[in-house]
Amino acid sequence: MTVLFDLLERLSSLTRVWFREHPLLAELQPIQLSALLYLARCNRYSNTPLAVTDYLGLTKGTVSQSLKALETHGFLTKVPDARDKRSVHLELTTTARELIDAVMPPDFLSDAAQRMGARAGDLEVLLLELLRHIQHSENVPSYGLCRTCRFHQASTAGAVCGLTGEALAPPEIELICREHRLPEETPA
Known part of the structure; x- marks a missing residue:
């Protein structure tokens, strides 16, 4: 199993490097990008701060600060839940969706999959x-x-x-x- 772990870890490392070096992602922290990627793929039952926290497996405080930064930079908006006014839903802005469309899937992954x-x-x-x-x-x-x-x-x-x-x-x-x-x- 060491080989499997090593392969998965190396692929993860290469992905982190690719994202870190991508010019469109220079201003985003890795956790912020992870939150955006999750929010771009989740449904209306899953676009809450708690769901982001659970999905990323991080603390509420860490995720909360990251979501605030994304909101400040115009990547997401908070929309009150229509039924439960205590809850909010996180919606990506057009800017965020355009960014994700521009970088996903990573070129290196698409190219490798095509060669396979x-x-x-x-x-x-x-x-x-x-x-x-x-x-x-x-x-x-x-x-x-x-x-x-x-x-x-x-x-x-x-x-x-x-x-x-x-x-x-x-x-x-x-x-x-x-x-x-x-x-x-x-x-x-």
């Missing part, structure tokens, strides 16, 4: 399987795609979240959710 051909797809499947095994054995939230969740209900009328009973727009089912449960999991 069909084997890149096999690698994605294997890495997802590895991630799911770790999440299950360590009992950590999966934060998976809505369409792969045990609560996702598809019908001819459209998708519905079985947990909330709310209708889901087609783009939403491709986003990650903090309430995600794999089909074989039981709800907490």
Whole structure:
């Protein structure tokens, strides 16, 4: 397992270096970029400060300061929850979305995957399987795609979240959710 860990660590290091050296990302701290990347991929149930904190596995204070900095720099806005006025949702600004579109996916990763051909797809499947095994054995939230969740209900009328009973727009089912449960999991 040392080789697997070494490979994953090296890939992570290369990714951090690429982000740190990218001219469009010079003003962002790594945690700020991680928060932006998460918020760009999460759904309306998962775009809260607490969800960002849980997803990143950091302290509330650290994440709070990072979110304040992102708001100050015009990358996100806080929108009060329509039902619970104590809660806020974090929405990326057009500037943030344009930045993420410009840097994601990283060029080095796209180029390498293209050179790998069909084997890149096999690698994605294997890495997802590895991630799911770790999440299950360590009992950590999966934060998976809505369409792969045990609560996702598809019908001819459209998708519905079985947990909330709310209708889901087609783009939403491709986003990650903090309430995600794999089909074989039981709800907490």
